[in-house]
Amino acid sequence: MPQSTREILRRIKGIKSTQQITRAMEMVAAVKLNRVRTLAENSRPYVNRLGTLMRIIRSSEMAVAVDHPVFSTKEGSRLLLIVITSDRGLCGTFNINMINSVLQFLEEQKGKQVSIIAVGKKGYDTLVRRGYAIEQFFPVPWGSTLASDLRTINTLLTEGFNAQKIDGVHLYYTQFINVLRHVPTHVKLLPLSPLSEEEKKHLIKGEIDFIMEPSFQELALSLIPQYIETQIYHCLIESVTSEQAARMVSMRNATDNADEMIKNLTLTFNKARQASITRELIDIIGGVEAMKG
């Protein structure tokens, strides 16, 4: 049947061109992954050191004494939730896992008033489709928009918090563990409740009796915005790293699957061709035999 062999050939060709695309996407993702990983590694000491500073501030007795909403121990019922996903698909279960964790969180917080800031188009689309109101949407900030978007998000939440319009800020991002493992992770950005005695034990060695200049309050109030911004930046980078890793892996799987399909189809094609040749031979031999007889 020449019809069916032609059909199979057409399919093989189609799969081959798809495979070319998936292979190219895999390589692009690998390059981007490398770039963002160096970025993450270079900024890690900075992120860690600011974290240490913040922990010292939070462990100070002054944090309890100043009675500022930032250092509140309890959380009210108006929450702000930041959800980081990706702008593009074709990255396996990356966005689905994130959305599932967020939906679970929203389920747990039922009864509270949760406003959402969506970073990444995929998460925004899904949450809107599910009927959630989105306070504000940002595409994943990168390159030139990174600094200004971070500042906008940061002002948005610190101002909301300082004006006491919100009582708590939570963030969901995908933590990068290794190329194959990325975990949706929850962090609480605000309030920065003072550390418990237990948590204080894991602080840096030596005394924790620091002289604070110019004053505890002034120091804390200038450290907090920078700390929050750095935290969001860190989560964003982790999320982008996970996204590229997820895309690379799923594209590699797609390329491998295409290989497998091409192999099977080639086999079917060869069988079909062989069958049609055999059939033609039988026809010819049959004809010859008939003429003899």
Add this chain to the structure above:
Amino acid sequence: MKEKDRFKLDVISPERVLISQEVASVVLLSGLGSSMGVLPRHAPLIAKTNTGTLKIRDINKKETVIFVSSGFIMVSLEGVSIVVRSAEKKEMIDVDRARAAQERAKKRLISRDMYIDLQRAREALVRAEYRLKLARGAAG
């Protein structure tokens, strides 16, 4: 030099760990005539720092001057950390960019546009001027 006459200094920005070495002293010179020096065995301290230059004297008494933007300094038993938005050595300063930033900031400061964040423009101007000052110092 004896052990107690030196301490570990880290200068860290989001882009890189610019400096991580044993030094003998460090002095931060920033605007408004304020300056701050740290010698070995300084008391534990956390402070806010302004944009300025950092004069580092290493254990061989060699001095290096670097640019640092505003940030924080932490002195503990583990050493001294200076955590800032940006830190650059003389040769790393992009003079053209700093000059452009200086122009931009000046324009913003004299404009009457109410949407301009004056505080940010002022800070940008100070950063640009410190960068240029340090870079010019390199030229002689």
